[in-house]
Amino acid sequence: MALKIANKLVLYLLKDHTVGLLAPLANASNVQIVRHRRTKHWNPKFKLLRAQKVLKVDLPNFNEKVEEMSEEEIRSKMKEHGLLPPSVGGTSGAMQSVRFLEKKSKTMMAIRKIRQFEEEFDTPEFCAEATKIYIKMHEMLASKDKDNMIDVVTERAYPEVMHNIESKTIHWKYIKNIELPRVVQARCTDIISKENIFAQITVRFHTQQILAIYDRFGRLMHGSEILAKDVLEYVVFEKHLANEYGTWRVHAKIIPDWLPPKEPSAITYKQKTEPPTEEETPVVESSKDAGVSKESNSPSVA
Template identity: 25%
Template sequence: MYPHFFFIIFFGSFDFDVEFKVDEMSLTSKLTLLGRQNAYALSANIIHERGVHHHMERSDILRYLGIKRSNTAKANRNTHVNEKKFRQLRGRKNVMIELPDYEFERKGKDMYADDMRIAMLKKGINVNKDVAARQWNESQLTMQTFGMSIDNYIPPEDPLPLLPEVSQIISGTKAKASEVGERVKHRWHNYFNGLRIIKKKEGLQNFKTKNFVRDAERIYIDAFKALSERNKLRLLGLITEHCFEKMWPDVENRSLVWEFVEFSQPSQVVAIRAGDFPYKSGNYIAQITVKMHPVIKRAVYDRFGRVLLGHPEETKSNVEYVLFENHISNIDGVWRMHDKVYPSWTQTKDSIHRHDLLARLEDEEDIDRPAGPKKFELGIEDRLRREEKKQREKEAEQDKA
């Protein structure tokens, strides 16, 4: 910038006929013309003032922004101060641009998932950092066993008389006809939906129910012996997964003493069924229900050694309908104990005696029991708070009196 010149001009009484255009003539030309006309009447004092321009001056936008300097030959006189003071502000002007690594992207196309993850970890990138932990909700799925019984029908042990009483001849005849129809239907299913399908499978062409009964009795005895010994590996070879879920909790937190004595009556097959799972898949599974009369000694102890059920020296005769299963579509399939069938006329199971519970006494009057709940003293602060409250109530009553 050029320095400013301020002129203070005093005019006297003089006449001059000088015309000029302000925009077209310079200031020096104006004063020269004016002095020539009346040099004595003109007295001018010129005051020279030099202005210092800095970065806050708004008259020049380039200088205000710091793009242009007032004196290009002179550097910033406060450089040693400003460089330290405004270092962070100058650093914010720089934008760090992360250029893509095309070589890594090219190699990443041929990497396995584990190699890619290791390469990204070397670069400081953890792709699993913000990923939630995987929740495993697993459920067992097997195609070699049914999770239930195909048919729970058991023919009644005591058939109705062939000739009903005269007073109940109509209702008795209908009941007998219904029973005969159920028996015939049951025998039909035993052969066409059971035995015939089993004999079609490889290795079971000579299958006979009489020979199977002996194998069923052996499996029944060995399964309960393995259960009492807590032998899981042997037990899983004798029972199915469905049966394991029912039998293992009996010995998980308890002890079982089981001893086989004999079979009071010969066992017999009462039901044979076979079906494919899934439906129409050809994956056939056979189920056979055997009626058994075992005589056993059984006792169940808790973890403290107290008897919960039975007695180790007491024999008990049972009538059980045990269901056995085989994955007949598999050449290596074996017969395993699957479940038990409980007909409608069977008796309920023996309940477990809980000696640790309080027995009900016949005479309730002898029992010393509190009439109502008693408030428990929690602490000294509560007691002091109650005493202060009582004291205030007492003082309030005295004031009223």
């Protein structure tokens, strides 16, 4: 109410040309009244306490690049903020956990993609099927069944499986599972077109097996038919999902870096007999020469 009365009073004074101070503003068409707001507190009694209520905070420099800083500079910065520098083992463990989560999320997305083509796909059932394919492949390898091998291995794995088995006798036997097979990784990718999708699943096998390899002479080259060995393998299975009649087949074996290298098998070969040289050839006297020499050396008869 008081503000309205003040505005009316100002307008009245502007209309009155006799007022000397407001005379220059009388001819102004647009007059704007500026009111200054009071920013200071009305009670100056607690001015000091109000000033102490506000704390100045040193903000970090966000434009500073950590990559360009040395280890000592990083440690000093962390000490300034009261933080303990992370140990090397803790950093590597954190990185491993992050990578594990990334791989697990990609595997789950790939399995979800596989279920779009196979609605009843289940990882435990697939591991049981993969075990049958794994055993069948090794039995065909032992019997050298080249014609039916392509049903359980892919075109890429076929030459690697059949390499260097000629003139050899293979005895292989699957005994039991030390640990149940499990899926460790799954991936899906499209080739040429988005509808042409291939799926690959890596299965971890920890089994007990018997393997013995004999050469063409029947001599033992590798393994034993009596002793069973614990075998840890990572086998990749592949399937053409876009193909209605596609099947899961062995595609490759992954050998981790932490596994000890296997000793190569002994190679047998036929030893060549070289002909003797001229120096080693013995000199044999003929019968004539021997007889002449004897007659010449015999005493004469009178």
